[in-house]
Amino acid sequence: MQKERFHYCLPMETMGWEFKGLKKCSSGMASAFSNPTYLKKECRAFLKKIRKRIDDIVTNDETLKLLLINDIKRLDKEFGQINHKNNNDIEIFAYFFKFIAHLLGWAHFDGNFYRTPMYHQTEKQREKDLSKLNKEEHLNKSAQPNFPYGLSEVYKKRQIIKQLRSEDNSYVAIAIIMNLTVSNVKALENAQHLDEMYQKSLSQG
Numbered sequence: 001m002q003k004e005r006f007h008y009c010l011p012m013e014t015m016g017w018e019f020k021g022l023k024k025c026s027s028g029m030a031s032a033f034s035n036p037t038y039l040k041k042e043c044r045a046f047l048k049k050i051r052k053r054i055d056d057i058v059t060n061d062e063t064l065k066l067l068l069i070n071d072i073k074r075l076d077k078e079f080g081q082i083n084h085k086n087n088n089d090i091e092i093f094a095y096f097f098k099f100i101a102h103l104l105g106w107a108h109f110d111g112n113f114y115r116t117p118m119y120h121q122t123e124k125q126r127e128k129d130l131s132k133l134n135k136e137e138h139l140n141k142s143a144q145p146n147f148p149y150g151l152s153e154v155y156k157k158r159q160i161i162k163q164l165r166s167e168d169n170s171y172v173a174i175a176i177i178m179n180l181t182v183s184n185v186k187a188l189e190n191a192q193h194l195d196e197m198y199q200k201s202l203s204q205g
Contacts, residue, residue, distance in 0.1 A: 005087065009033040010163040014156075016042065019049050022153045027198075036082050043079040047072055064115060067107065071099035155198040158188045165189060 013030040032038045051072050058065040074095045078088050105113040121129065157178065164174045175182045188194075 004034070005089070006034045006036050006039060006084075010159060012039070012042070014160055014163075015046060017156065019046055022156055027152065027156060036084060040079055040082045043082075044076055047076050047079065061115065063107070064102065067102040068099065071095060071102060075099065151194070151198055151201060154188070155194050158191060158194050161185055161189050 008031045010030040012033045013025075016025045016029070033042075051069065054065060054068050054072070058068065075092065078092045078095060081088055101107075104117060105115045107114040157180075160178065161174055164177065169177075171182045171185050174180070174185050178185070180188075
């Protein structure tokens with residue numbers, strides 16, 4: 001299916017949910033990415049959060065920090081040039097892949113790894129993560145469950161599932177991505193009443 005360069009994009013909307021949290025983001029913003037000015041603003045906001053995260057966690061590898069900050073600066077410059085006339089999408093792809101390459105251990109244009117990233121959770125983070133997973137299990141308790149995250153959050157999860165299914169992702173893959181059980185994924189996919197409930201709540205709000 002052919003799309004305009006700037007178009008409705010649910011995956012971009014979900015990026016905001018990742019960085020800011022479901023409760024701090026407005027719903028229905030996927031269509032706003034058809035506006036290059038809005039796209040530019042959001043992308044640069046994401047970069048600011050990434051830059052802050054780099055400052056916070058890359059504390060014992062000055063070379064890596066310099067590489068990543070330089071990548072962020074280049075991306076910020078490219079995002080700043082987004083408009084209808086200037087198509088710099090490939091440059092953005094290139095700098096994002098370079099950022100990922102540096103983050104995962106490549107560094108000097110020779111195909112070799114120069115560091116091995118180590119990911120870990122503090123005990124507090126682990127407990128919070130597991131708590132979230134346990135709450136998800138309550139989604140399949142009944143045909144009309146009492147959703148632990150509230151209507152807005154569950155509605156957004158349903159939209160993500162619909163998007164992932166439209167991209168031919170399997171139920172198992174979606175369950176892994178979203179930290180849900182397969183049965184929960186299927187239940188949310190089929191929960192059309194959530195759309196009606198959510199729209200009704202908006203009209204009454």
